[in-house]
Amino acid sequence: MSDKTILIAGTYDTKDDELTYLAGVIAAQGGGVLSMDVSVLGDPSRPTDVSKHAVAEAGGSSIQAAIDSGDENGAMQIMARGAAAKALELYLAGRIHGVIVLGGTMGTDLALDLCAALPLGVPKYIVSTVSFSPLLPPERIPADVQMILWAGGLYGLNSICKASLSQAAGAVLGAARAVEAPHRDRPLIGMTSFGKTVLRYMVSLKPALEARGYEVAVFHATGMGGRAFESLAAEGAFAAVFDFAPQEVANHLYGGLSAGADRMTNAGRRGIPQLVAPGCYDLVDYIGWQAPPPALADRPSHAHNRLLTSAVLEADERRAVARAICAKLAGASGPVALMLPTGGCNEWDRPDAPLHDAEGLAAFCDEIRSACPANADLVTLDAHINDAAFSERALAIFDDWVARGLVAKGA
Known part of the structure; x- marks a missing residue:
């Protein structure tokens, strides 16, 4: 046998x-x-x-x-x-x-x-x-x-x-x-992010959500991580998502490491509550040991390691990314909160950091305000995405959704 x-x-x-x-x-x-x-x-x-x-x-x-x-x-x-x-x-x-x-x-x-x-x-x-x-x-x-x-x-x-x-x-x-197959003894939260050198909110959010009785899975949004996130969202596996690193949307638009055309759509189709923020929206990842895509040549860039380099988008391109994000959220059938940290959306874009572009950030924020769909609550914060104030506000929104019965309570 x-x-x-x-x-x-x-x-x-x-x-x-x-x-x-x-x-x-x-x-x-x-x-x-x-x-x-x-x-x-x-x-x-x-x-x-x-x-x-x-x-x-x-x-x-x-x-x-x-x-x-x-x-x-x-x-x-x-x-x-x-x-x-x-x-x-x-x-x-x-x-x-x-x-x-x-x-x-x-x-x-x-x-x-x-x-x-x-x-x-x-x-x-x-x-x-x-x-x-x-x-x-x-x-x-x-x-x-x-x-x-x-x-x-x-x-x-x-x-x-x-x-x-x-x-x-x-x-x-x-x-x-x-194999220890995934179990569902606690509601599952899906979160997108990158390493702590560029995005840090998961360091405080993950333990805070776990203390509330949730399981938290953080997906590395470099193409394949986004595919895993979207496949689980399509199955309806998540009680809610903290999609704070939708950089793969920009990657798909400009020839970077795409997670597919359906990135940032499956949670909305399933009616899964979505907390969304534009972490690293201004960067496009490409294979570091190859020449950059023609559209990204001669741009400021950050070589993260020998495998991965990120190129910086210009103001008009950032506006296009804002419109794409908003168009995807417009199709959501569940609650959506679009958080806009006007102080910057990755650690390399702080005022004293090498990839800071105040004009580009302002253009993106302006386009988000203009294109935000009616079904999404726009939450503007005078903070950077890596500031404690951002994570605290995200938790406050989430807690309100739980209290209102929009998200299943933790176990």
Whole structure:
């Protein structure tokens, strides 16, 4: 009797040997296996637990329709939709405890959709010939997926690719055995921020909220952190959000480290109460070891480390960011408080700091006042975002929402 069962998905018509090898490693470690075929043209050497026909039907089509389309991209998207639906169905039924997907570019495209369909905390592993590649946009990568490069494994088994396959098989089974899945014994608060050198409010806010009976998760808003935040917001996981670092909105507008076009929208769609502030709105992050995006060349910048550099936006660009933030908040169906600290929105923008731009800050504040949607309460503070007065006001607003029943009380 195995303790955990792993879903193995891939194109069994072309990668039968590799997928069977994965299953053998998991079985040898005492794990169970459930196989899913996502092939279109060919057939596996032996029946799988979930056939390609069942996958295509779950994708709203059929294998014959996928073949008749004559379009391999369209056919694989049918299988991706079906694989995602079937994986979630199996997980909700308690039949699987983790998943591993194998593929090249086609299989990886499908794997991203399949893994994104499963909740955070479900072990998800992708063995891919394009792991860590710039082909994979951040907005497609699930929040807690693990990837390993399928080195030397494009066609057939060998000792090189077995090293990757066996590691992945052991890792997903070990993760399924060891994972401490998120629990909901206290209402969860989602907060966005950066490190304490630039934004510091979480240092006081997190313990204050925990003392009120809430769990607090702080997301590093550098692209992938924003994706994790948005995916949980879309699930309705948060009792409220303190979205105080929406810099990824500016990143998306100006070619930086985007978290996707839906950044700052999912909490509003779910009616989750939102406390919002424009932390680091004036900066656009880009990869520090590459040339800056053309639109950001010759700007004042801050090299945070060898990986990450932040360029400063000009006044008109800051106005555009203000309008984008306000437009996103206008679609919210729950309470919104938009906090505007007129003394500055990151530590590097204080009057005596190297990235201070009084004219740019004034332009942004003016545009926020003009564009703030009717459904949002604009809270203007004569303070810097890192001042104690900012955090104290945020807590006062939150406490008022709890008292009015807009936010669930802490446990």
